[in-house]
Amino acid sequence: MPNHQELEKIASQVRRDIVRMVHAVQSGHPGGSLGCADYFTALYFEILKHNPQNFEMDGEEKDLFFLSNGHISPVWYSVLARSGYFPLEEMSTFRKIDSRLQGHPTTHEGLPGVRVASGSLGQGLSVACGAALTKKLNQDSNLVYSLHGDGELQEGQIWEAALFAAHQKVDNLIATIDWNNRQIDGDVEDILSLGNLRAKFEAFGWEVLEMDGNKMADVLDGLRTAKDRTGHGRPVVILMKTEMGQGVDFMMGSHKWHGIPPNDEQKEAALAQLEETLGDF
Protein backbone atom coordinates (compact mmCIF):
# COMPACT_ATOMS: atom_id res chain seq x y z
CA MET A 1 0.00 0.00 0.00
CA PRO A 2 1.88 3.10 -1.20
CA ASN A 3 1.98 6.22 0.97
CA HIS A 4 1.08 9.52 -0.54
CA GLN A 5 4.68 10.48 -1.36
CA GLU A 6 4.98 7.32 -3.41
CA LEU A 7 1.67 8.10 -5.11
CA GLU A 8 2.99 11.56 -5.97
CA LYS A 9 5.95 9.93 -7.67
CA ILE A 10 3.65 7.77 -9.73
CA ALA A 11 1.57 10.83 -10.60
CA SER A 12 4.71 12.60 -11.82
CA GLN A 13 5.45 9.73 -14.17
CA VAL A 14 1.82 9.70 -15.31
CA ARG A 15 2.16 13.39 -16.20
CA ARG A 16 5.30 12.64 -18.22
CA ASP A 17 3.40 9.88 -20.03
CA ILE A 18 0.59 12.31 -20.88
CA VAL A 19 2.94 14.92 -22.31
CA ARG A 20 4.94 12.34 -24.27
CA MET A 21 1.83 10.60 -25.68
CA VAL A 22 0.19 13.80 -26.84
CA HIS A 23 3.45 15.17 -28.23
CA ALA A 24 4.26 11.98 -30.15
CA VAL A 25 1.06 12.05 -32.18
CA GLN A 26 0.66 15.84 -32.12
CA SER A 27 -2.94 15.55 -30.99
CA GLY A 28 -4.96 14.88 -27.87
CA HIS A 29 -5.98 16.63 -24.68
CA PRO A 30 -3.16 17.34 -22.23
CA GLY A 31 -4.82 19.99 -20.03
CA GLY A 32 -7.56 18.02 -18.29
CA SER A 33 -5.38 14.92 -18.28
CA LEU A 34 -2.66 16.66 -16.29
CA GLY A 35 -5.24 18.12 -13.92
CA CYS A 36 -6.65 14.69 -13.09
CA ALA A 37 -3.37 12.79 -12.75
CA ASP A 38 -3.50 12.80 -8.96
CA TYR A 39 -7.09 11.54 -8.84
CA PHE A 40 -6.38 8.70 -11.26
CA THR A 41 -3.21 7.70 -9.44
CA ALA A 42 -4.92 7.62 -6.06
CA LEU A 43 -7.89 5.72 -7.48
CA TYR A 44 -5.97 3.04 -9.35
CA PHE A 45 -3.01 2.59 -6.98
CA GLU A 46 -4.79 2.90 -3.66
CA ILE A 47 -8.58 2.99 -3.67
CA LEU A 48 -10.01 0.67 -6.35
CA LYS A 49 -10.54 -3.00 -5.73
CA HIS A 50 -9.51 -4.33 -9.12
CA ASN A 51 -7.48 -6.97 -10.90
CA PRO A 52 -5.44 -5.41 -13.72
CA GLN A 53 -3.89 -8.71 -14.80
CA ASN A 54 -7.26 -10.35 -15.32
CA PHE A 55 -9.68 -7.74 -16.61
CA GLU A 56 -13.24 -8.91 -17.06
CA MET A 57 -16.01 -6.80 -18.56
CA ASP A 58 -18.55 -7.86 -15.93
CA GLY A 59 -16.24 -6.87 -13.05
CA GLU A 60 -18.03 -9.06 -10.54
CA GLU A 61 -16.75 -8.64 -6.97
CA LYS A 62 -14.65 -5.70 -8.19
CA ASP A 63 -15.03 -1.95 -8.09
CA LEU A 64 -15.79 -0.38 -11.47
CA PHE A 65 -14.62 2.91 -12.95
CA PHE A 66 -16.20 4.87 -15.81
CA LEU A 67 -14.58 7.85 -17.50
CA SER A 68 -17.38 10.02 -18.85
CA ASN A 69 -15.22 12.88 -20.19
CA GLY A 70 -13.39 10.53 -22.54
CA HIS A 71 -11.15 13.17 -24.08
CA ILE A 72 -8.81 12.96 -21.09
CA SER A 73 -7.91 9.45 -22.24
CA PRO A 74 -4.12 10.03 -21.96
CA VAL A 75 -4.23 10.11 -18.16
CA TRP A 76 -6.42 7.01 -18.03
CA TYR A 77 -4.25 5.09 -20.50
CA SER A 78 -1.14 5.94 -18.53
CA VAL A 79 -2.63 4.80 -15.22
CA LEU A 80 -4.07 1.64 -16.78
CA ALA A 81 -0.68 0.75 -18.27
CA ARG A 82 1.26 1.69 -15.14
CA SER A 83 -1.04 -0.45 -12.99
CA GLY A 84 -0.64 -3.46 -15.29
CA TYR A 85 -3.68 -3.59 -17.60
CA PHE A 86 -1.52 -3.58 -20.74
CA PRO A 87 2.14 -3.17 -21.69
CA LEU A 88 3.74 0.25 -21.18
CA GLU A 89 5.03 0.24 -24.79
CA GLU A 90 1.45 0.34 -26.03
CA MET A 91 1.27 3.98 -24.96
CA SER A 92 3.39 4.77 -28.02
CA THR A 93 0.44 3.71 -30.22
CA PHE A 94 -1.90 6.39 -28.79
CA ARG A 95 -4.18 7.85 -31.50
CA LYS A 96 -2.31 6.00 -34.25
CA ILE A 97 -3.76 3.62 -36.84
CA ASP A 98 -4.49 0.06 -35.62
CA SER A 99 -4.21 1.05 -31.96
CA ARG A 100 -6.31 -0.04 -29.01
CA LEU A 101 -5.63 3.41 -27.54
CA GLN A 102 -8.18 5.36 -29.54
CA GLY A 103 -8.44 9.14 -29.25
CA HIS A 104 -11.42 8.57 -27.00
CA PRO A 105 -11.67 5.35 -24.96
CA THR A 106 -13.62 2.45 -26.38
CA THR A 107 -14.42 -1.18 -25.75
CA HIS A 108 -14.46 -1.71 -29.50
CA GLU A 109 -10.74 -2.47 -29.80
CA GLY A 110 -10.72 -4.62 -26.68
CA LEU A 111 -8.52 -2.48 -24.46
CA PRO A 112 -8.48 -3.97 -20.95
CA GLY A 113 -9.83 -1.59 -18.33
CA VAL A 114 -12.46 0.11 -20.51
CA ARG A 115 -16.10 -0.90 -20.04
CA VAL A 116 -17.93 1.60 -22.24
CA ALA A 117 -17.04 4.05 -25.00
CA SER A 118 -17.02 7.71 -24.04
CA GLY A 119 -16.25 10.94 -25.79
CA SER A 120 -19.64 12.26 -26.72
CA LEU A 121 -20.21 13.96 -23.40
CA GLY A 122 -22.84 13.48 -20.73
CA GLN A 123 -23.41 9.75 -21.07
CA GLY A 124 -21.16 8.22 -18.42
CA LEU A 125 -23.23 9.00 -15.35
CA SER A 126 -26.19 7.07 -16.74
CA VAL A 127 -23.96 4.11 -17.57
CA ALA A 128 -22.42 4.20 -14.10
CA CYS A 129 -25.92 4.22 -12.57
CA GLY A 130 -26.89 1.16 -14.61
CA ALA A 131 -23.75 -0.72 -13.60
CA ALA A 132 -24.36 0.23 -9.96
CA LEU A 133 -27.94 -1.10 -10.14
CA THR A 134 -26.68 -4.38 -11.56
CA LYS A 135 -24.27 -4.65 -8.61
CA LYS A 136 -27.24 -4.26 -6.29
CA LEU A 137 -29.28 -6.85 -8.23
CA ASN A 138 -26.32 -9.23 -8.04
CA GLN A 139 -25.80 -8.57 -4.31
CA ASP A 140 -22.30 -7.38 -5.13
CA SER A 141 -21.30 -4.87 -2.47
CA ASN A 142 -18.46 -3.28 -4.43
CA LEU A 143 -18.58 0.28 -5.68
CA VAL A 144 -18.87 2.16 -8.95
CA TYR A 145 -16.74 5.26 -9.55
CA SER A 146 -17.14 7.76 -12.36
CA LEU A 147 -15.39 10.93 -13.47
CA HIS A 148 -16.99 13.84 -15.33
CA GLY A 149 -15.79 17.19 -16.59
CA ASP A 150 -17.40 20.33 -15.24
CA GLY A 151 -18.12 21.58 -18.76
CA GLU A 152 -19.76 18.21 -19.35
CA LEU A 153 -22.39 19.12 -16.77
CA GLN A 154 -23.87 21.42 -19.41
CA GLU A 155 -25.27 18.28 -21.07
CA GLY A 156 -28.88 17.65 -20.08
CA GLN A 157 -28.44 13.90 -19.75
CA ILE A 158 -26.24 14.45 -16.70
CA TRP A 159 -29.19 15.99 -14.86
CA GLU A 160 -31.53 13.23 -15.96
CA ALA A 161 -29.03 10.82 -14.42
CA ALA A 162 -28.68 12.99 -11.32
CA LEU A 163 -32.45 12.80 -10.75
CA PHE A 164 -32.44 9.08 -11.46
CA ALA A 165 -29.55 8.20 -9.13
CA ALA A 166 -31.20 9.96 -6.20
CA HIS A 167 -34.65 8.55 -6.94
CA GLN A 168 -33.34 5.01 -7.31
CA LYS A 169 -31.08 5.41 -4.24
CA VAL A 170 -27.95 4.51 -6.18
CA ASP A 171 -25.83 4.75 -3.03
CA ASN A 172 -23.02 2.51 -4.32
CA LEU A 173 -21.85 5.18 -6.74
CA ILE A 174 -19.15 7.82 -6.25
CA ALA A 175 -19.19 10.36 -9.07
CA THR A 176 -16.39 12.91 -9.19
CA ILE A 177 -16.54 16.21 -11.04
CA ASP A 178 -13.28 17.60 -12.40
CA TRP A 179 -14.04 21.16 -11.38
CA ASN A 180 -11.33 23.11 -13.19
CA ASN A 181 -13.66 25.78 -14.59
CA ARG A 182 -12.16 25.39 -18.07
CA GLN A 183 -13.65 24.20 -21.34
CA ILE A 184 -12.60 24.51 -24.98
CA ASP A 185 -13.96 27.99 -25.61
CA GLY A 186 -12.98 29.50 -22.27
CA ASP A 187 -13.93 29.49 -18.62
CA VAL A 188 -16.99 27.43 -17.73
CA GLU A 189 -18.44 30.34 -15.80
CA ASP A 190 -18.25 32.50 -18.96
CA ILE A 191 -19.50 29.88 -21.43
CA LEU A 192 -22.51 28.48 -19.56
CA SER A 193 -22.36 29.00 -15.83
CA LEU A 194 -22.95 26.06 -13.50
CA GLY A 195 -23.94 28.37 -10.67
CA ASN A 196 -23.84 26.87 -7.22
CA LEU A 197 -22.83 23.34 -8.01
CA ARG A 198 -22.92 22.11 -4.43
CA ALA A 199 -26.43 23.46 -3.95
CA LYS A 200 -27.54 21.94 -7.25
CA PHE A 201 -26.39 18.43 -6.36
CA GLU A 202 -27.75 18.77 -2.84
CA ALA A 203 -31.09 19.84 -4.22
CA PHE A 204 -31.05 16.78 -6.47
CA GLY A 205 -30.64 14.61 -3.37
CA TRP A 206 -26.94 13.79 -3.52
CA GLU A 207 -24.36 13.60 -0.76
CA VAL A 208 -21.81 16.27 -1.75
CA LEU A 209 -18.13 16.34 -0.83
CA GLU A 210 -15.35 18.64 -1.96
CA MET A 211 -11.65 18.02 -2.30
CA ASP A 212 -8.50 19.53 -3.75
CA GLY A 213 -7.77 17.25 -6.67
CA ASN A 214 -4.17 18.33 -6.93
CA LYS A 215 -3.13 17.51 -3.36
CA MET A 216 -2.54 13.79 -3.03
CA ALA A 217 -3.31 13.66 0.69
CA ASP A 218 -6.55 15.50 0.08
CA VAL A 219 -7.52 13.22 -2.80
CA LEU A 220 -6.93 10.12 -0.67
CA ASP A 221 -8.89 11.61 2.20
CA GLY A 222 -11.70 12.69 -0.10
CA LEU A 223 -12.05 9.31 -1.78
CA ARG A 224 -11.95 7.48 1.56
CA THR A 225 -14.56 9.78 3.02
CA ALA A 226 -16.71 9.23 -0.05
CA LYS A 227 -16.47 5.47 0.43
CA ASP A 228 -17.65 5.91 4.01
CA ARG A 229 -20.65 7.86 2.77
CA THR A 230 -21.83 5.11 0.43
CA GLY A 231 -24.58 2.74 1.47
CA HIS A 232 -26.71 5.41 3.10
CA GLY A 233 -29.44 5.78 0.52
CA ARG A 234 -27.91 8.64 -1.44
CA PRO A 235 -25.51 8.81 -4.38
CA VAL A 236 -22.22 10.52 -3.57
CA VAL A 237 -20.55 13.23 -5.63
CA ILE A 238 -17.12 14.76 -5.06
CA LEU A 239 -16.59 18.26 -6.40
CA MET A 240 -12.89 18.09 -7.13
CA LYS A 241 -11.08 21.38 -7.59
CA THR A 242 -8.24 20.97 -10.06
CA GLU A 243 -6.04 23.14 -12.23
CA MET A 244 -6.08 22.38 -15.92
CA GLY A 245 -2.50 21.63 -16.97
CA GLN A 246 -1.39 20.99 -13.36
CA GLY A 247 2.34 20.26 -13.10
CA VAL A 248 3.44 22.16 -16.19
CA ASP A 249 3.56 25.87 -15.42
CA PHE A 250 2.92 27.21 -18.90
CA MET A 251 -0.10 24.93 -19.36
CA MET A 252 -1.78 26.22 -16.20
CA GLY A 253 -3.95 29.27 -15.66
CA SER A 254 -6.10 29.17 -18.80
CA HIS A 255 -8.19 26.93 -21.06
CA LYS A 256 -5.60 27.13 -23.84
CA TRP A 257 -4.14 23.65 -23.32
CA HIS A 258 -7.46 21.83 -23.29
CA GLY A 259 -6.86 20.14 -26.60
CA ILE A 260 -3.58 21.13 -28.20
CA PRO A 261 -0.26 19.24 -28.17
CA PRO A 262 3.09 20.71 -27.17
CA ASN A 263 5.73 21.20 -29.87
CA ASP A 264 9.25 19.75 -29.41
CA GLU A 265 10.51 22.68 -27.41
CA GLN A 266 7.39 22.84 -25.23
CA LYS A 267 7.57 19.11 -24.61
CA GLU A 268 11.15 19.42 -23.33
CA ALA A 269 10.17 22.39 -21.17
CA ALA A 270 7.27 20.38 -19.74
CA LEU A 271 9.30 17.25 -19.07
CA ALA A 272 11.93 19.33 -17.29
CA GLN A 273 9.25 20.11 -14.70
CA LEU A 274 8.14 16.49 -14.26
CA GLU A 275 10.46 14.02 -12.59
CA GLU A 276 10.96 10.68 -14.31
CA THR A 277 10.26 8.34 -11.42
CA LEU A 278 9.33 5.00 -12.99
CA GLY A 279 11.07 5.15 -16.37
CA ASP A 280 9.49 6.53 -19.54
CA PHE A 281 7.62 4.13 -21.83
Added chain:
Amino acid sequence: MAKYAYTEKKDTRSGFGAGLLELGKQNPNVVALCADLTGSLKMDAFRDAFPERFIQAGIAEANMMGVAAGLTIGGKIPFTGTFANFSTGRVYDQIRQSIAYSGKNVKICASHAGLTLGEDGATHQILEDIGLMKMLPGMTVINPCDYHQTKAATLAIAEHEGPVYLRFGRPKWPVFTPENQTFEIGKALTFQEGNDISIFATGHCVWESLKAAEALEEEGISVEVINIHTIKPLDQEAVLRSAAKTGRVVTAEEHQRNGGLGDSIAQLLAMKQPTPMEMVAVNDQFGESGKPEELFEKYGLSSKDIVAAVKRVMKR
Protein backbone atom coordinates in the same frame (compact mmCIF):
# COMPACT_ATOMS: atom_id res chain seq x y z
CA MET B 1 -59.62 -18.84 -51.49
CA ALA B 2 -57.38 -16.93 -49.15
CA LYS B 3 -54.49 -18.86 -47.70
CA TYR B 4 -54.29 -16.57 -44.72
CA ALA B 5 -57.21 -15.65 -42.55
CA TYR B 6 -57.63 -14.19 -39.13
CA THR B 7 -60.16 -14.67 -36.40
CA GLU B 8 -59.07 -11.81 -34.19
CA LYS B 9 -57.16 -8.57 -34.18
CA LYS B 10 -54.57 -7.82 -31.53
CA ASP B 11 -51.92 -5.18 -31.10
CA THR B 12 -48.29 -6.17 -31.62
CA ARG B 13 -47.32 -4.27 -28.46
CA SER B 14 -49.39 -6.77 -26.50
CA GLY B 15 -47.33 -9.52 -28.11
CA PHE B 16 -44.26 -7.77 -26.75
CA GLY B 17 -45.80 -7.50 -23.28
CA ALA B 18 -46.70 -11.18 -23.27
CA GLY B 19 -43.23 -12.15 -24.46
CA LEU B 20 -41.57 -9.98 -21.85
CA LEU B 21 -43.61 -11.54 -19.06
CA GLU B 22 -42.64 -14.99 -20.22
CA LEU B 23 -38.99 -13.97 -20.41
CA GLY B 24 -39.19 -12.71 -16.86
CA LYS B 25 -40.20 -16.17 -15.75
CA GLN B 26 -37.59 -17.93 -17.90
CA ASN B 27 -34.53 -15.78 -17.41
CA PRO B 28 -33.62 -14.08 -14.12
CA ASN B 29 -31.16 -11.81 -15.93
CA VAL B 30 -33.86 -10.09 -17.95
CA VAL B 31 -34.57 -6.59 -16.61
CA ALA B 32 -36.95 -4.03 -18.08
CA LEU B 33 -36.85 -0.25 -18.19
CA CYS B 34 -39.65 2.06 -19.20
CA ALA B 35 -39.88 5.82 -19.72
CA ASP B 36 -43.32 6.53 -18.27
CA LEU B 37 -45.24 4.46 -20.83
CA THR B 38 -45.65 1.19 -18.96
CA GLY B 39 -49.31 0.76 -19.90
CA SER B 40 -48.80 1.77 -23.53
CA LEU B 41 -45.95 -0.72 -23.90
CA LYS B 42 -47.94 -3.43 -22.08
CA MET B 43 -45.07 -3.82 -19.62
CA ASP B 44 -47.35 -3.71 -16.56
CA ALA B 45 -47.55 -7.48 -16.23
CA PHE B 46 -43.75 -7.73 -16.07
CA ARG B 47 -43.62 -4.81 -13.63
CA ASP B 48 -46.16 -6.42 -11.32
CA ALA B 49 -44.60 -9.89 -11.47
CA PHE B 50 -40.96 -8.77 -11.14
CA PRO B 51 -40.90 -5.36 -9.46
CA GLU B 52 -37.25 -5.75 -8.43
CA ARG B 53 -36.29 -6.19 -12.10
CA PHE B 54 -38.39 -3.33 -13.43
CA ILE B 55 -36.89 0.16 -13.55
CA GLN B 56 -39.15 3.15 -14.05
CA ALA B 57 -36.88 5.68 -15.74
CA GLY B 58 -39.34 8.55 -16.02
CA ILE B 59 -39.52 10.84 -19.03
CA ALA B 60 -35.76 10.76 -19.47
CA GLU B 61 -35.01 8.50 -22.40
CA ALA B 62 -31.37 9.50 -22.88
CA ASN B 63 -30.61 8.46 -19.32
CA MET B 64 -32.63 5.28 -19.76
CA MET B 65 -30.45 4.19 -22.69
CA GLY B 66 -27.27 4.86 -20.72
CA VAL B 67 -28.59 3.04 -17.67
CA ALA B 68 -29.48 0.09 -19.89
CA ALA B 69 -25.93 0.02 -21.27
CA GLY B 70 -24.58 0.01 -17.71
CA LEU B 71 -26.94 -2.74 -16.57
CA THR B 72 -25.34 -5.16 -19.04
CA ILE B 73 -22.08 -4.90 -17.10
CA GLY B 74 -22.53 -7.77 -14.67
CA GLY B 75 -24.72 -9.84 -16.94
CA LYS B 76 -28.19 -8.31 -17.03
CA ILE B 77 -30.18 -8.26 -20.28
CA PRO B 78 -32.04 -4.94 -20.32
CA PHE B 79 -35.18 -4.39 -22.40
CA THR B 80 -35.99 -0.70 -22.80
CA GLY B 81 -39.53 0.31 -23.61
CA THR B 82 -40.88 3.55 -25.02
CA PHE B 83 -42.39 4.83 -28.26
CA ALA B 84 -40.32 4.26 -31.40
CA ASN B 85 -39.73 7.98 -31.80
CA PHE B 86 -38.24 8.28 -28.31
CA SER B 87 -36.41 4.95 -28.71
CA THR B 88 -34.39 6.12 -31.68
CA GLY B 89 -34.31 9.70 -32.92
CA ARG B 90 -34.41 11.22 -29.47
CA VAL B 91 -31.58 9.09 -28.15
CA TYR B 92 -29.54 8.33 -31.24
CA ASP B 93 -26.20 9.41 -29.87
CA GLN B 94 -26.73 7.51 -26.62
CA ILE B 95 -27.51 4.35 -28.59
CA ARG B 96 -24.64 4.95 -30.96
CA GLN B 97 -21.92 5.45 -28.37
CA SER B 98 -23.03 3.73 -25.15
CA ILE B 99 -24.82 0.75 -26.75
CA ALA B 100 -23.83 0.04 -30.36
CA TYR B 101 -20.18 1.16 -30.41
CA SER B 102 -19.74 -0.23 -26.91
CA GLY B 103 -21.23 -3.57 -28.02
CA LYS B 104 -23.76 -3.72 -25.20
CA ASN B 105 -26.44 -6.40 -25.02
CA VAL B 106 -29.39 -4.01 -24.86
CA LYS B 107 -32.79 -4.76 -26.41
CA ILE B 108 -34.40 -1.52 -27.56
CA CYS B 109 -38.11 -2.25 -27.75
CA ALA B 110 -40.13 0.37 -29.55
CA SER B 111 -43.88 0.65 -29.78
CA HIS B 112 -46.19 3.01 -31.68
CA ALA B 113 -43.95 2.97 -34.73
CA GLY B 114 -45.14 4.48 -37.98
CA LEU B 115 -48.39 6.01 -39.17
CA THR B 116 -50.61 3.48 -37.39
CA LEU B 117 -49.97 5.27 -34.11
CA GLY B 118 -52.86 7.27 -35.52
CA GLU B 119 -54.48 10.27 -33.89
CA ASP B 120 -51.41 11.57 -32.02
CA GLY B 121 -50.06 12.73 -35.36
CA ALA B 122 -46.68 13.26 -36.97
CA THR B 123 -44.73 14.30 -33.87
CA HIS B 124 -45.05 10.72 -32.67
CA GLN B 125 -45.33 8.82 -35.98
CA ILE B 126 -41.71 8.05 -36.61
CA LEU B 127 -41.07 6.74 -40.12
CA GLU B 128 -37.29 7.01 -40.02
CA ASP B 129 -36.43 4.61 -37.20
CA ILE B 130 -35.54 1.54 -39.25
CA GLY B 131 -33.09 3.62 -41.26
CA LEU B 132 -31.55 5.21 -38.18
CA MET B 133 -31.06 1.87 -36.50
CA LYS B 134 -29.92 -0.20 -39.45
CA MET B 135 -27.12 2.27 -40.13
CA LEU B 136 -25.51 1.47 -36.78
CA PRO B 137 -22.81 -1.20 -37.13
CA GLY B 138 -23.71 -4.37 -35.26
CA MET B 139 -27.35 -3.44 -34.66
CA THR B 140 -30.00 -6.07 -35.39
CA VAL B 141 -33.30 -4.58 -36.63
CA ILE B 142 -36.58 -6.49 -36.37
CA ASN B 143 -40.13 -5.43 -37.29
CA PRO B 144 -42.61 -8.26 -36.67
CA CYS B 145 -45.97 -8.43 -38.43
CA ASP B 146 -48.52 -9.56 -35.86
CA TYR B 147 -49.12 -10.40 -32.22
CA HIS B 148 -47.73 -13.94 -32.28
CA GLN B 149 -44.66 -13.01 -34.28
CA THR B 150 -43.93 -10.09 -31.95
CA LYS B 151 -44.17 -12.34 -28.91
CA ALA B 152 -41.87 -14.91 -30.52
CA ALA B 153 -39.40 -12.20 -31.55
CA THR B 154 -39.33 -10.82 -28.00
CA LEU B 155 -38.36 -14.25 -26.70
CA ALA B 156 -35.78 -14.77 -29.44
CA ILE B 157 -33.87 -11.53 -28.97
CA ALA B 158 -33.11 -12.39 -25.35
CA GLU B 159 -31.08 -15.34 -26.65
CA HIS B 160 -29.17 -13.18 -29.11
CA GLU B 161 -25.97 -11.59 -27.79
CA GLY B 162 -25.75 -7.98 -28.97
CA PRO B 163 -27.88 -4.86 -29.42
CA VAL B 164 -31.29 -5.29 -31.02
CA TYR B 165 -33.95 -2.84 -32.18
CA LEU B 166 -37.41 -4.43 -31.96
CA ARG B 167 -40.11 -2.34 -33.62
CA PHE B 168 -43.84 -2.86 -33.16
CA GLY B 169 -47.04 -0.86 -33.12
CA ARG B 170 -50.15 0.40 -31.46
CA PRO B 171 -53.25 -0.67 -33.45
CA LYS B 172 -55.16 -3.88 -33.25
CA TRP B 173 -54.13 -5.74 -36.41
CA PRO B 174 -55.02 -9.16 -37.86
CA VAL B 175 -53.37 -12.10 -36.10
CA PHE B 176 -52.51 -14.64 -38.78
CA THR B 177 -49.21 -16.30 -37.87
CA PRO B 178 -49.14 -19.38 -35.64
CA GLU B 179 -49.14 -19.24 -31.88
CA ASN B 180 -45.96 -20.43 -30.17
CA GLN B 181 -43.91 -20.18 -33.37
CA THR B 182 -40.14 -20.30 -33.29
CA PHE B 183 -38.63 -17.01 -34.36
CA GLU B 184 -35.34 -17.20 -36.20
CA ILE B 185 -33.55 -13.85 -36.37
CA GLY B 186 -32.46 -13.05 -39.92
CA LYS B 187 -34.57 -15.76 -41.57
CA ALA B 188 -37.19 -14.66 -44.08
CA LEU B 189 -40.54 -16.47 -44.09
CA THR B 190 -42.29 -17.40 -47.31
CA PHE B 191 -45.99 -16.92 -46.61
CA GLN B 192 -47.09 -17.66 -50.13
CA GLU B 193 -45.25 -19.05 -53.14
CA GLY B 194 -45.71 -17.63 -56.62
CA ASN B 195 -43.96 -17.15 -59.95
CA ASP B 196 -44.77 -13.70 -61.36
CA ILE B 197 -43.84 -11.27 -58.61
CA SER B 198 -42.05 -11.25 -55.24
CA ILE B 199 -43.50 -9.04 -52.53
CA PHE B 200 -41.12 -8.50 -49.63
CA ALA B 201 -42.98 -7.00 -46.69
CA THR B 202 -42.39 -6.17 -43.06
CA GLY B 203 -44.51 -5.15 -40.06
CA HIS B 204 -48.12 -4.13 -40.55
CA CYS B 205 -47.65 -4.15 -44.33
CA VAL B 206 -47.37 -7.93 -44.37
CA TRP B 207 -51.12 -8.30 -43.90
CA GLU B 208 -51.71 -5.67 -46.59
CA SER B 209 -49.45 -7.67 -48.90
CA LEU B 210 -51.39 -10.88 -48.29
CA LYS B 211 -54.61 -9.03 -49.10
CA ALA B 212 -53.00 -7.62 -52.23
CA ALA B 213 -51.80 -11.08 -53.24
CA GLU B 214 -55.33 -12.43 -52.93
CA ALA B 215 -56.66 -9.73 -55.25
CA LEU B 216 -53.85 -10.27 -57.74
CA GLU B 217 -54.29 -14.04 -57.77
CA GLU B 218 -57.90 -13.48 -58.77
CA GLU B 219 -56.57 -11.66 -61.83
CA GLY B 220 -54.33 -14.60 -62.60
CA ILE B 221 -51.08 -13.13 -61.28
CA SER B 222 -49.01 -15.59 -59.28
CA VAL B 223 -47.63 -13.82 -56.23
CA GLU B 224 -44.86 -14.78 -53.82
CA VAL B 225 -45.20 -13.08 -50.43
CA ILE B 226 -42.11 -13.10 -48.26
CA ASN B 227 -42.06 -11.71 -44.76
CA ILE B 228 -38.79 -9.97 -43.96
CA HIS B 229 -39.19 -9.55 -40.21
CA THR B 230 -35.47 -8.98 -39.77
CA ILE B 231 -34.38 -6.00 -41.82
CA LYS B 232 -30.84 -6.37 -40.56
CA PRO B 233 -29.18 -8.76 -41.02
CA LEU B 234 -31.14 -9.18 -44.24
CA ASP B 235 -31.80 -12.72 -45.47
CA GLN B 236 -29.96 -12.07 -48.72
CA GLU B 237 -30.26 -15.62 -49.96
CA ALA B 238 -34.06 -15.61 -49.66
CA VAL B 239 -34.33 -12.27 -51.46
CA LEU B 240 -32.02 -13.24 -54.30
CA ARG B 241 -33.64 -16.66 -54.72
CA SER B 242 -37.17 -15.30 -54.96
CA ALA B 243 -36.17 -12.35 -57.17
CA ALA B 244 -34.39 -14.75 -59.53
CA LYS B 245 -37.51 -16.90 -59.74
CA THR B 246 -40.06 -14.14 -60.38
CA GLY B 247 -37.89 -11.45 -61.95
CA ARG B 248 -39.93 -8.64 -60.37
CA VAL B 249 -39.94 -7.20 -56.89
CA VAL B 250 -42.21 -5.02 -54.75
CA THR B 251 -41.38 -4.04 -51.18
CA ALA B 252 -43.92 -2.88 -48.62
CA GLU B 253 -43.31 -1.21 -45.29
CA GLU B 254 -44.65 1.40 -42.90
CA HIS B 255 -41.56 3.59 -43.11
CA GLN B 256 -39.88 6.20 -45.26
CA ARG B 257 -38.70 4.91 -48.60
CA ASN B 258 -35.31 6.36 -47.71
CA GLY B 259 -33.62 4.06 -45.26
CA GLY B 260 -36.21 1.32 -45.03
CA LEU B 261 -36.55 -2.31 -46.05
CA GLY B 262 -36.99 -1.42 -49.72
CA ASP B 263 -33.79 0.54 -49.63
CA SER B 264 -31.92 -2.48 -48.20
CA ILE B 265 -33.34 -4.80 -50.85
CA ALA B 266 -32.65 -2.33 -53.67
CA GLN B 267 -29.05 -2.09 -52.51
CA LEU B 268 -28.68 -5.87 -52.52
CA LEU B 269 -30.33 -6.35 -55.90
CA ALA B 270 -28.46 -3.46 -57.53
CA MET B 271 -25.15 -5.00 -56.51
CA LYS B 272 -25.84 -8.70 -57.03
CA GLN B 273 -28.82 -9.18 -59.32
CA PRO B 274 -30.47 -6.08 -60.83
CA THR B 275 -34.22 -6.64 -60.89
CA PRO B 276 -37.15 -4.33 -61.76
CA MET B 277 -38.55 -3.10 -58.47
CA GLU B 278 -41.18 -0.84 -56.92
CA MET B 279 -41.34 0.34 -53.33
CA VAL B 280 -44.47 0.82 -51.27
CA ALA B 281 -43.44 3.19 -48.49
CA VAL B 282 -43.95 6.74 -47.33
CA ASN B 283 -42.23 9.02 -49.79
CA ASP B 284 -40.42 11.83 -48.01
CA GLN B 285 -43.43 13.05 -46.05
CA PHE B 286 -44.50 13.48 -42.45
CA GLY B 287 -47.73 11.82 -41.36
CA GLU B 288 -50.77 13.43 -39.69
CA SER B 289 -53.62 12.65 -37.29
CA GLY B 290 -56.17 10.08 -38.41
CA LYS B 291 -57.22 6.49 -38.10
CA PRO B 292 -54.62 3.84 -39.02
CA GLU B 293 -56.59 2.59 -42.02
CA GLU B 294 -57.20 6.15 -43.27
CA LEU B 295 -53.53 6.93 -42.95
CA PHE B 296 -52.49 3.76 -44.77
CA GLU B 297 -54.77 4.81 -47.59
CA LYS B 298 -53.74 8.45 -47.74
CA TYR B 299 -50.01 7.75 -47.57
CA GLY B 300 -50.11 4.88 -50.05
CA LEU B 301 -49.45 1.83 -47.87
CA SER B 302 -52.70 -0.09 -48.32
CA SER B 303 -53.26 -3.33 -50.21
CA LYS B 304 -54.58 -1.28 -53.14
CA ASP B 305 -51.26 0.55 -53.36
CA ILE B 306 -49.41 -2.76 -53.29
CA VAL B 307 -51.60 -4.06 -56.13
CA ALA B 308 -50.87 -0.89 -58.11
CA ALA B 309 -47.13 -1.24 -57.48
CA VAL B 310 -47.20 -4.84 -58.68
CA LYS B 311 -48.95 -3.77 -61.88
CA ARG B 312 -46.43 -1.00 -62.46
CA VAL B 313 -43.48 -3.30 -62.10
CA MET B 314 -45.07 -5.96 -64.29
CA LYS B 315 -45.28 -3.45 -67.16
CA ARG B 316 -41.55 -2.70 -66.99
